[in-house]
Amino acid sequence: MSENIRSTNLRFNLDKDVQNRAWQYLQTMDKKKFKSYSQIIAISLVDYFDRYYKKQDEPYLETREREERFVEQIVTAVENAMNRTLPVYLAGCMVGIAQITPQVAVATSEPEDADLDWDFLGE
Template identity: 35%
Template sequence: MERTIINTNIRLNLNRPEDRQAWNYLQALDRKKYKSYSRAVVAAVNEYFARQERLAADPYLETREKEDAFLQKVLETIREGLQASGAGLAGLTALLQGIHPAAPPPEPVMTDEDLDTAMDFINSL
């Protein structure tokens, strides 16, 4: 099998922030994951253009990805909160069961004097 190798170079202008960032990424490259700059550049270029094609085919892909990430963050936060509360749902259920509605105020007791006053008022009409 014949190997076809194309040699090309890239030029990074370290005065430009995005070029400097790319250079910093290449310098901090995980050599166990990427054996060479070429492997890292190939992976990055392929991922970038494949994503551009997916976005062109599905304009709402990015929105759904953001919504999914947000939902995942909400679920993780709720899960962490329940775990941090110790008893989780059992504690919340016990708390809610421990809440009782306030007792209604007692009915006012009518005295004979109150009844006489009420009858006098009615008779005055």
């Protein structure tokens, strides 16, 4: 055995819900993705303890992650709604613009602001 390999035994009590579920996951895991029990157990332990220690350092980690997921869901929903409705809205605007006839302003001899008292500006 190599110096860099450590061996341990695992025991699952199938009468306990969490251990039974863990055993069932091991029995039904995708063998193409997870090559061995050792690989999936190592990945699971690292993930579990990384999150555990992050929560110790940052107690609101899970709350912030849930908020970020919620915001992402809102952004995605708005993007999807805009993707569905914006083309129709813009097409309607373009049709409306095409139907507007240009208005020509008629110039008068006296500007509209001729009767304003401009003294308030000071000199």
